[in-house]
Amino acid sequence: MTIADLIAGARNGSPRAAGRLLSLVEGDRRDEVLAILEPSAVRVIGVTGPPGAGKSTTIGALVGAYRGRGNRVAVLAVDPSSPFSGGALLGDRIRMTAHINDSDVLIRSVATRGHVGGLAAAVPAAIRLLGAIGYDVVLLETVGVGQSEIEIAAVADPTVVILNPGAGDAVQAAKAGVLEVADIVAVNKADREGAEQTVRDLRAETRAPIVSLVAARGDGVADLVAAIDEHHRADSRERRVARARAQMLSLAQTLLRTRPGLDRLAEAVVDGHDDAYTAAEKLLSPTPEPE
Numbered sequence: 001m002t003i004a005d006l007i008a009g010a011r012n013g014s015p016r017a018a019g020r021l022l023s024l025v026e027g028d029r030r031d032e033v034l035a036i037l038e039p040s041a042v043r044v045i046g047v048t049g050p051p052g053a054g055k056s057t058t059i060g061a062l063v064g065a066y067r068g069r070g071n072r073v074a075v076l077a078v079d080p081s082s083p084f085s086g087g088a089l090l091g092d093r094i095r096m097t098a099h100i101n102d103s104d105v106l107i108r109s110v111a112t113r114g115h116v117g118g119l120a121a122a123v124p125a126a127i128r129l130l131g132a133i134g135y136d137v138v139l140l141e142t143v144g145v146g147q148s149e150i151e152i153a154a155v156a157d158p159t160v161v162i163l164n165p166g167a168g169d170a171v172q173a174a175k176a177g178v179l180e181v182a183d184i185v186a187v188n189k190a191d192r193e194g195a196e197q198t199v200r201d202l203r204a205e206t207r208a209p210i211v212s213l214v215a216a217r218g219d220g221v222a223d224l225v226a227a228i229d230e231h232h233r234a235d236s237r238e239r240r241v242a243r244a245r246a247q248m249l250s251l252a253q254t255l256l257r258t259r260p261g262l263d264r265l266a267e268a269v270v271d272g273h274d275d276a277y278t279a280a281e282k283l284l285s286p287t288p289e290p291e
């Protein structure tokens, strides 16, 4: 089967064809696939937050909401621990059981290892592919606040940060920098004690809209969808430019990391042949080697 056949198959709803294509763009045939994709207007909604905050449960509820609008929906779950990729995580399958047999919902976990150019290059490629094969919405789950998660969050619009009620959690999240990437904050598990206090604490830390959720029961999901819609309505050229800039910087850094002269330049700095500024200039030059 040619790549064009796979694209036609995936557009017609074949999950196998979509899976094959996703594997290709995660690996070394990425450019070949990307070269023949038509541009599309796929929406990417990022969902991030600490382990166990309820990201997958919330995404499961959002899938339902967007399916209700007739959208085709893809879920990409970036799994920091697993070296495997291909299927969906067992836990996520359980939390998204309602959508398992829906051929217009694709659930895929993406391991952090084993991608050509790293995740920061693989995820945007996967998103472009999903848009081109007819998905309207991509829900992107990432855990935590490492550099790679922040880079990945840059492709999403909006990024929803999920937190839980708990003394000091809001302040902690602010300190850890999680709130910086938040376009919308959701306090999930609002059935637990202290949710109102957490919302109040968060108001002091962020200007992003704050939504209370009991994702496990679907409570507040309509409010979250409304906040996402409002965010899309308020989109501007300025914000699109900022997003493109963040994405380009992240890809450029990925490219720089794979430049052949990087290690030798670092050694030249350590040996005193170059200072770090000169070495950085050389890294950017067409032939990045020490003198």
Ligand SMILES: Nc1nc2c(ncn2[C@@H]2O[C@H](COP(=O)(O)OP(=O)(O)OP(=O)(O)O)[C@@H](O)[C@H]2O)c(=O)[nH]1
Pocket (backbone or CB within 6 Å): 050, 051, 052, 053, 054, 055, 056, 057, 058, 091, 095, 143, 188, 189, 190, 191, 192, 213, 214, 215, 216, 217
């Ligand atoms: N009480 C309560 N529990 C919830 C709620 N939403 C999710 N949970 C539970 O919280 C646990 C974690 O939920 P997940 O949706 O897997 O959380 P996650 O953030 O995706 O977790 P990781 O992907 O492992 O980081 C599960 O046991 C859920 O059933 C909620 O609104 N209230």
Ligand SMILES: [Mg+2]
Pocket (backbone or CB within 6 Å): 055, 056, 057, 092, 141
């Ligand atoms: Mg999860």
